[in-house]
Amino acid sequence: MENLEIILPEIFLSLTIMFLLLFGVFKNNSSKLIYNLTTLSLIILFALLLNLYQVSDLSIFNNSYKVDSLATFMKLLTIGSGIFVMLTSSKYIEINNINKMEYPILILSSILGMMVMISSNDLIVFYMGLELQSLALYVLASFNRENLLSTESGLKYFVLSALSSGLLLYGCSLIYGFSGSTNFNIILENSSSGQYGITFGIVFILVGLAFKISAVPFHMWAPDVYQGSPTSVTTFFAVLPKIAALSVFIRFLYVPFAEMNDQWQMIIIFLSIASMIFGAVAAIGQKNLKRLIAYSSIGHMGYALTGLAAGTNQGIQGSISYIAIYLVMNLAFFSCMFMLRRNNEYYESIEDLSGLSKNHPLLSFSLLIILFSLAGIPPLAGFFAKFYVFMAVIEQKMYFLAIVGLLSTVIAAFYYLRIIKIIYFDKEKEKFETDHHFGLKLTLALSTIFILAYFIYPSGLTEIVSKINII
Amino acid sequence: MDFPIISSLIILPTIGALFILFTKSSNSKYQSSKYVALFISLANFILSIYLWLIFDKSSINFQFVENREWLSGFINYKVGVDGISILFILLTTFIIPICIISVISTIEHRLKDFLIAILIMETLMIGVFCSLDLIIFYLFFEGGLIPMFLIIGIWGGERRVYSAFKFFLYTLLGSVLMLIAIISIYWISGTTDVEKLYEIGIGEQYQKLLWLAFFSSFAVKTPMWPVHTWLPDAHVEAPTAGSVLLAAILLKMAGYGFIRFSVGLFPIASEYFVPLVFALSLIAIIYTSLVALMQEDMKKLIAYSSVAHMGFVTLGIFTMTQQGIEGSIFQMISHGLVSAALFLSVGVVYDRNHTRLIKKYGGLVTVMPKYGIVFMIFALGSLGLPGTSGFIGEFLILMGTFKKSFLVATIASLGVILGAAYILWMYKRVVFGEIIHEEIKSMKDLKKFELLILILLAVPIIFFGFYPEPLINSIETSVTSLIDNYNTNLTQSIAKK
Numbered sequence: 001m002e003n004l005e006i007i008l009p010e011i012f013l014s015l016t017i018m019f020l021l022l023f024g025v026f027k028n029n030s031s032k033l034i035y036n037l038t039t040l041s042l043i044i045l046f047a048l049l050l051n052l053y054q055v056s057d058l059s060i061f062n063n064s065y066k067v068d069s070l071a072t073f074m075k076l077l078t079i080g081s082g083i084f085v086m087l088t089s090s091k092y093i094e095i096n097n098i099n100k101m102e103y104p105i106l107i108l109s110s111i112l113g114m115m116v117m118i119s120s121n122d123l124i125v126f127y128m129g130l131e132l133q134s135l136a137l138y139v140l141a142s143f144n145r146e147n148l149l150s151t152e153s154g155l156k157y158f159v160l161s162a163l164s165s166g167l168l169l170y171g172c173s174l175i176y177g178f179s180g181s182t183n184f185n186i187i188l189e190n191s192s193s194g195q196y197g198i199t200f201g202i203v204f205i206l207v208g209l210a211f212k213i214s215a216v217p218f219h220m221w222a223p224d225v226y227q228g229s230p231t232s233v234t235t236f237f238a239v240l241p242k243i244a245a246l247s248v249f250i251r252f253l254y255v256p257f258a259e260m261n262d263q264w265q266m267i268i269i270f271l272s273i274a275s276m277i278f279g280a281v282a283a284i285g286q287k288n289l290k291r292l293i294a295y296s297s298i299g300h301m302g303y304a305l306t307g308l309a310a311g312t313n314q315g316i317q318g319s320i321s322y323i324a325i326y327l328v329m330n331l332a333f334f335s336c337m338f339m340l341r342r343n344n345e346y347y348e349s350i351e352d353l354s355g356l357s358k359n360h361p362l363l364s365f366s367l368l369i370i371l372f373s374l375a376g377i378p379p380l381a382g383f384f385a386k387f388y389v390f391m392a393v394i395e396q397k398m399y400f401l402a403i404v405g406l407l408s409t410v411i412a413a414f415y416y417l418r419i420i421k422i423i424y425f426d427k428e429k430e431k432f433e434t435d436h437h438f439g440l441k442l443t444l445a446l447s448t449i450f451i452l453a454y455f456i457y458p459s460g461l462t463e464i465v466s467k468i469n470i471i
Numbered sequence: 472m473d474f475p476i477i478s479s480l481i482i483l484p485t486i487g488a489l490f491i492l493f494t495k496s497s498n499s500k501y502q503s504s505k506y507v508a509l510f511i512s513l514a515n516f517i518l519s520i521y522l523w524l525i526f527d528k529s530s531i532n533f534q535f536v537e538n539r540e541w542l543s544g545f546i547n548y549k550v551g552v553d554g555i556s557i558l559f560i561l562l563t564t565f566i567i568p569i570c571i572i573s574v575i576s577t578i579e580h581r582l583k584d585f586l587i588a589i590l591i592m593e594t595l596m597i598g599v600f601c602s603l604d605l606i607i608f609y610l611f612f613e614g615g616l617i618p619m620f621l622i623i624g625i626w627g628g629e630r631r632v633y634s635a636f637k638f639f640l641y642t643l644l645g646s647v648l649m650l651i652a653i654i655s656i657y658w659i660s661g662t663t664d665v666e667k668l669y670e671i672g673i674g675e676q677y678q679k680l681l682w683l684a685f686f687s688s689f690a691v692k693t694p695m696w697p698v699h700t701w702l703p704d705a706h707v708e709a710p711t712a713g714s715v716l717l718a719a720i721l722l723k724m725a726g727y728g729f730i731r732f733s734v735g736l737f738p739i740a741s742e743y744f745v746p747l748v749f750a751l752s753l754i755a756i757i758y759t760s761l762v763a764l765m766q767e768d769m770k771k772l773i774a775y776s777s778v779a780h781m782g783f784v785t786l787g788i789f790t791m792t793q794q795g796i797e798g799s800i801f802q803m804i805s806h807g808l809v810s811a812a813l814f815l816s817v818g819v820v821y822d823r824n825h826t827r828l829i830k831k832y833g834g835l836v837t838v839m840p841k842y843g844i845v846f847m848i849f850a851l852g853s854l855g856l857p858g859t860s861g862f863i864g865e866f867l868i869l870m871g872t873f874k875k876s877f878l879v880a881t882i883a884s885l886g887v888i889l890g891a892a893y894i895l896w897m898y899k900r901v902v903f904g905e906i907i908h909e910e911i912k913s914m915k916d917l918k919k920f921e922l923l924i925l926i927l928l929a930v931p932i933i934f935f936g937f938y939p940e941p942l943i944n945s946i947e948t949s950v951t952s953l954i955d956n957y958n959t960n961l962t963q964s965i966a967k968k
C-alpha cells in the first residue's frame with residue numbers, strides 16, 4: 001500500500017467536489033451556501049497543504065506524482081489566490097445572476113486539475129490534470145450564457161484550446177515513442193539530444209504549454225476570452241492557470257530535458273522576447289480594462305519565461321517569485337475592477353476611471369500603487385519581480401534578453417501611465433457605489449499593502465523560494 | 472550601534488506623509504496637514520544640521536554607516552555620508568521647507584496630496600544621497616519618478632500631461648540601462664556595496680560599457696545635451712514648487728551620481744570618455760545659453776539656464792582636478808539655491824498676473840520695489856557675480872578646466888558671458904522700463920511669506936559667496952581621496968600596459 005497521506009489535499013478536494021455536487025443537486029436554492037462552503041474548503045485545503053510543507057521530495061504511484069517543495073509552493077499559491085478570487089467575486093456573480101451552484105464546483109474541479117498538473121511527473125498524469133483544468137475553464141468562460149460575448153469567448157477558448165491540447169498530445173506520443181516511457185525520470189535516462197523525434201516532441205509540448213500561459217505567438221485567444229468572460233472568471237483566468245502551467249513548464253523542461261537545454265533554450269527566449277514586446281506594444285491602444293490586462297498579462301508571462309530561459313536554479317526561482325508577485329498585483333487590480341460598480345452594473349472601460357481620484361481617493365491610491373508596480377517602478381513589489389528575473393538572466397550573460405526586456409518595460413510603462421493619467425489628471429465622472437463587501441475590501445487592502453511594503457522585507461519571499469531547487 | 476541618524480533622516484518625512492494621509496481632512500482647509508508637513512520638514516532640517524555639526528570633516532571614510540541585512544545573502548541596506556553627500560542632504564532638507572511654505576500659501580487644489588508627494592520626495596532624495604549600495608541607490612533614484620510624475624501631472628499647467636509623460640519615459644529609459652549595469656556589477660564583482668567596490672575596483676575590460684550605461688541614466692537626469700529636452704517642458708508645466716524641486720534637487724542627483732559612481736567606480740573609463748563629456752558639456756553651455764537668450768517664457772529661460780549651469784558641473788567633474796570637482800559640487804549647491812529662488816520669483820509674479828511671458832511685463836520696479844531687489848540678487852547669483860555663491864563655483868570649475876585644457880576653458884568662459892547676457896536681459900525687460908501693460912499697475916508687492924522664503928534663499932547665496940569656507944572645508948578631504956583613488960587606478964592601469 002502506498003503512502004496516500006501525501007496526496008491528502010487532492011483526496012480531500014475530490015471528495016469535497018463530489019459532496020458539493022450531490023448536495024447541490026438534492027437541495028434547492030443552495031448556491032449561496034455552496035459558494036461559501038467552497039471558500040471554506042479552499043481554506044481548509046490551504047491549511048492541509050501548509051501542514052504538508054515540511055515533507056519534501058516524495059513521490060507516489062510509481063514516481064508519476066511528485067510532492068516536493070516546488071509542487072507544494074505552487075499549490076499554495078494556486079489555492080491562496082483561489083481563496084481570494086472567491087472572496088472578491090461573490091457579489092459580482094450575484095449581481096450578474098451567475099450564482100448557479102455549478103459555478104463554485106467548476107472552480108474547484110479546475111483547481112484540482114491544476115494541483116494534478118503541478119505535481120505531475122509523468123506525461124499522462126500531466127495531460128489528465130491539464131484536461132480536467134481546461135474542461136472546467138471552457139464552461140466557466142461561457143458561464144454568463146445570456147451574454148453574447150461570454151458564449152463567444154467560451155467557444156473560442158474551447159476550439160483553440162482543443163487544438164493546442166491536440167498538439168500537446170502529439171508531442172507526448174512522440175516523446176513516448178522515442179524514449180519508451182512517459183515518466184519524466186525515465187525519459188531523462190533514455191533520451192539524448194541526437195534524437196529528432198524527441199526534439200519535435202518538446203516543440204509540440206512547448207506550443208501547447210505556451211498556449212496555456214498565452215505567450216506570443218499563441219496568445220490570440222487571451223484578449224477575447226478575458227474580455228468576454230464574466231470578470232470573476234477573468235480574475236481566475238489571469239492568475240491560476242498561469243501558476244499551474246508555469247510549474248509544468250519548469251518541471252517539464254528541467255527534469256526530463258535538463259541536459260538538452262540547447263534544444264529548447266532558443267524557443268523559450270523567442271517566446272519571452274516576443275511576448276514582452278508584443279504585450280507592451282499591443283496594450284497601448286486598448287480601451288477596455290480587461291482587454292488591456294490581457295495584453296499586460298501576455299507581457300508579464302514573457303518576463304516569467306525569461307527566468308526559465310536562463311537555465312539555472314536562480315532563473316527558476318526568479319520565475320517563481322515573478323509569478324507570486326504577479327498574482328498579487330493581478331488580484332489587487334481585479335479587486336479594484338470589482339469596485340467600479342454603479343446601480344448594479346459593473347464598468348470596465350478605461351474611460352470610466354476618469355477623475356476617479358476626486359471621488360475615491362483611497363481606491364485611486366491603490367490603483368496608482370498597483371499600476372506603478374505592474375510597470376515595474378521601484379520600490380514597489382513589481383520591480384523586485386523583474387529584478388529577480390533579470391538577476392538570473394544577466395548572470396548567464398544573456399544581455400540581449402535583459403536589454404530587450406527592460407526596454408519593453410519602458411514601452412509598457414506608457415500604457416500604465418495612461419491609466420494613471422486618466423485616474424488622476426482628467427475630469428471626474430459620477431461617483432461609484434462604495435458599499436463593498438468585506439472580502440473585497442480585505443483582498444484589496446492586503447494586496448496593496450503587500451505591494452507597497454514589499455521592499456521593507458524582501459527576504460521573506462526569497463527565503464521560501466530559494467529552497468526550491470530543481471536542478 | 473548608535474542612534475540611526477541617517478535612517479531617521481530618510482524615514483521621518485515618510486512618517487509625516489503617512490500621518491497626513493490618515494488624518495481626516497476637515498473643513499479647516501487642511502490646517503493640521505500644513506503644520507505637520509512644515510514641522511516635519513523643519514525637524515528634518517535641524518536633524519541634518521546636527522548631523523553636519525557632529526560630522527568629522529577630516530576623515531575620508533564614510534560616517535554614520537548603517538549596514539543591515541536586507542535581501543538576505545546578497546544585498547545589504549547600507550547608508551552613510553561623506554563630505555560630499557552631506558552637503559546635498561543639507562540642500563535637500565533646506566529646500567523642502569521652502570517648497571512647503573510656498574505650496575501651503577499658493578495652492579488650494581488638493582493641497583494634502585501635494586504635501587504628501589513632497590514629503591515622499593524628500594525621503595527618496597535623501598535616500599539617493601546617502602545610499603552606499605547600488606541597488607538601494609537605484610530604488611531611491613527611480614522611486615522619485617512616481618511623486619514627481621504626479622506633481623507635474625496633477626498641479627501642472629496646460630500641457631502637463633505631455634510633460635509628465637515625457638519626463639517619466641525619458642528618465643525611465645535612461646535608468647533601465649543603469650539597472651542592467653548594476654546587476655552586471657554584482658555578477659562581476661560579487662557585491663554592490665559601494666565601499667567594497669571602491670576597494671576592489673572593477674575589471675578594466677568591463678568599465679567602458681558599464682560607464683556608458685550609468686552615463687545614459689545620469690545624462691538624462693542632469694540633463695546633458697542632446698537629451699535635455701524633457702527639462703524645459705517639465706519646468707514650464709510644473710507648479711512652482713515642482714520646478715523648485717526639479718531644479719534644486721532632482722538634477723543634482725545626477726551630478727552626485729557622476730561623482731560617486733562614474734568617477735569613483737570606473738576611473739579608467741572616465742578618463743577615456745573625458746573628451747565626450749567635455750564636448751557635450753561645452754555644447755550644453757554655449758548652445759543652451761543661446762537658446763535661453765531667445766526664450767519668451769521666463770520659466771523656460773531659467774530651465775535652459777539650468778541646462779547650461781549643469782553643463783559647467785559636468786565639465787568640472789570630469790576635469791578630475793581638486794578645483795574642478797570642488798567647484799562642481801559648490802556650483803550644484805549654489806545652483807540649487809539660485810534656481811530655486813529664481814523659480815519662486817517667477818512664481819510670485821505668475822500668481823499675480825497669470826502669465827510667464829516676458830513681454831507681458833515691464834516696469835515692475837515701480838510697483839514692486841522689494842521684488843526688484845531680491846530678484847536682482849538672484850539674477851546676479853545666477854550669472855555668477857563675485858560676492859555670490861555662483862561666482863565661487865564657476866571660478867573653481869574654470870580654474871580646474873584651465874589646468875586640463877586651455878581651449879575648453881576659453882570656450883566655457885564664453886558661456887559665462889552669455890549667461891550674464893540672457894539673465895540680465897530678461898531682468899531688464901521684466902523689472903525695468905516703462906509700464907506698458909495696465910495689469911502691472913495693480914500688482915502688489917511681496918507678501919510677508921514670499922519675502923520670507925526669498926530672503927531665506929538670498930542669505931546663503933550671499934553668505935557663501937563671501938565665505939565659502941564651510942562648504943569647501945566639508946568636501947575637501949572626500950574630494951582629495953576621490954582624486955587620489957582615481958590617479959592610483961590610472962597609474963596602475965598604465966603600469967600594466
